[in-house]
Amino acid sequence: xxxxxxxxxxxxxxxxxxxxxxxxxxxxxxxxxxxxxxxxxxxxxxx
Numbered sequence: 177x178x179x180x181x182x183x184x185x186x187x188x189x190x191x192x193x194x195x196x197x198x199x200x201x202x203x204x205x206x207x208x209x210x211x212x213x214x215x216x217x218x219x220x221x222x223x
Contacts, residue, residue, distance in 0.1 A: 183189040 183193065
């Protein structure tokens with residue numbers, strides 16, 4: 177219980193949560209970006 181209290185009530189705990197959320201968001205963004213680029217057919221010229 178002390179771990180959860182420290183995680184949500186201290187500045188370093190909140191920064192850890194923000195860092196984890198930010199990194200997960202970056203992962204989702206890059207996953208969608210790269211999957212979209214893999215679907216693109218390079219033989220078809222883009223407009």
